Amino acid sequence: MNPICEIEEKKKMNKMRFGIIGGGVIAPTHAQAITGNSEAELVAIADVELEKAERMAVDYAIPHVYEDYQELLKRDDIDAITVAVPSGYHAEVVIAAAEAGKHVLCEKPLEITADNMTRMTAACRKAGVKLGCVFQRRVSPAAIITKKAMDDGKLGKLVLGDAYQKYYRSPEYYKSAGWRGTWALDGGGALMNQGVHGIDLIQWLMGDVQSVFAYSSALVREIEVEDTAVAVVKYKNGAFGVIQGTTSVYPAQEIRFELHGENGTIIFDDLGFKQWKFADSEEEMPQVPSTLSSKDDPKQIANHGHFLLVDDLIQAIRENRDPLITGEEGRKSVDLILAIYESARTGKEISLV
């Protein structure tokens, strides 16, 4: 057998063994990403509503089912877990997993308070386990191509970086699980749940934010958190930007990102690039496949991103390196959203530095 085939064979024999904690809406996407990876094996699932875990076990041939995730964490044959419980429970589960010596891939948002994010990242670093965060937009073809263009300085001095996220979520959506639309467990609404994806992406592309001024309110839905927010941001590099997030417009619009510099403009949404123009070069607009968009249906989530992020966690463990999106990276969007909420509450500009 040639040496490369031998390495591949060894990896398959030495599979990374996973457990999933939380068996709700996003759990099938986790299961598909794990079972679809030739280097991974899905060993167990836990959900406080046991029947949900049992249903997942049937659908994905998962041998072990638990009601209490602590029991799952006691298994010494599990290397890594994915966290798919309500956002306000992420810290509890991630810290318990780190203390049990398990690597973690945690759903977005990393958590909903700054203190909890600090405790989670510290616990994982202390235990020497990897903590990866699910922000699948970062691994979409359009985002990867755009990031390279930004890193190559193709736009020149950056001027504007905008994220427009106009989702539709019905009143029934907010009633579909008790934690949705609550400060205690969702941590916010249109921004903390849906818009966190685009906020992570625009910050990754444009660079960190220095300060923010915002409005945020429940304009339509009867929920305690916001269904609509608008923020103007100043990036550390001096550029400005607009971030919009709503779950209450009909119809939902394609989630859209607009990046402008003195030498160029890149605009894309989930259907592909809309503009790719530079002052110094004639370039064809890159063609990328459109991605499934959850703009009006929370279940329309392409599993491609989760697949890549599960694989990245496996390779990060094997190579003993950080995952693509570490806890420290993953928290930036939440820190910005918390600043947006504070600005809306106080009517003041909030600094993030």
Ligand SMILES: NC(=O)c1ccc[n+]([C@@H]2O[C@H](COP(=O)([O-])OP(=O)(O)OC[C@H]3O[C@@H](n4cnc5c(N)ncnc54)[C@H](O)[C@@H]3O)[C@@H](O)[C@H]2O)c1
């Ligand atoms: N990346 C994405 O595109 C994406 C999409 C949807 C949801 N999410 C995130 O995934 C998380 C879950 O969202 P969802 O829509 O699947 O929610 P959900 O309510 O459908 O599922 C959450 C599940 O966790 C279970 N649970 C609650 N507490 C638990 C505990 N202590 N131990 C074990 N199980 C517990 C619940 O019974 C429920 O089945 C949220 O943080 C959400 O933001 C991410």
